[in-house]
Amino acid sequence: LKAQLETMTLTKNRFDSGLVPALDVSQSQLNSSRTESAIPPLKQSLVEAINRLSVLTGDMPYALLQELKTQQPIPSSTGEQIARGLPADLLRQRPDIRRAERELASQNAKIGATQADLYPTLTLPGTLAIESLGSGDFLSSDNITYGFGPQLRWNIFNGKRIRSQVAAEEAGTKAALYVYEQTILLALEEVEDSMAAYANENDRVVSLEAAAAAAKKSVELVTELYKSGLTDFQNVLNMEQALLVQQDALATSRGLISLDLVGIYKSLGGGWAPPAAE
Structure with a gap:
């Protein structure tokens, strides 16, 4: 667009000097205006992209506008x-x-x-019980009962x-x-x-x-x-x-x-x- 605007200025100057016809000026204006008309849709797409990023990051639209509105080179990485x-x-x-x-x-x-x-699964269950709570013979062998015996489980059938x-x-x-x-x-x-x-x-x-x-x-x-x-x-x-x-x-x-x-x-x-x- 910059080059086209410079060309339009050039054609106007040459037309004012009587060196070129008015057609050159009209064509240069057409060329630059056509290019300018493509810019607003690009700006709109940029705003929509920034709003989308803001919402995706859990924030309000335009939240990232200040951070992203400055034009910067596209980041790249080599293969x-x-x-x-x-x-x-x-x-x-x-x-x-x-x-x-x-x-x-x-x-x-x-x-x-x-x-x-x-x-087969083998288990060794055991029991231990105290039958008397009296203080005198609390730990006597007659008051303590126990039992141990292996158990075998096998789903053979x-x-x-x-x-x-x-x-x-x-x-x-x-x-x-x-x-x-x-x-x-x-x-x-x-x-x-x-x-x-x-x-x-x-x-x-x-x-x-x-x-x-x-x-x-x-x-x-x-x-x-x-x-x-x-x-x-x-x-x-x-x-x-x-x-x-x-x-x-x-x-x-x-x-x-x-x-x-x-x-x-x-x-x-x-x-x-x-x-x-x-």
């Missing part, structure tokens, strides 16, 4: 930093993997508990039923193991997809930066040609439009990089940060 700071067992932070892991452990414990019923229960629990464990394995595979898929998206978008932004720089240089060159009367104003308009498209694509790509980085954090279960830059 190398992410790779160096990635622990091998980081996936275990994911709630779905933790749940599947606990369900598998619980199901596996049921097998041992059921198998234990196949074996329920062995078939217990073995069926063990088989059922083993089948349940196999099913829980399958769920656990599939949960891990799906988690790995999400991590791979998010890492690939992050890496590819970083490659894309490099190309877009080069394209935006080339478009900016083209605008400068064609503007100088226009000042010298060596090209018509349509070429200036075309180059400015190309610059706007490239800058918009670059800004979008940088935003996507941040979203892809959020996707990496999400796929890893959160609670992790890359190492600080040395």
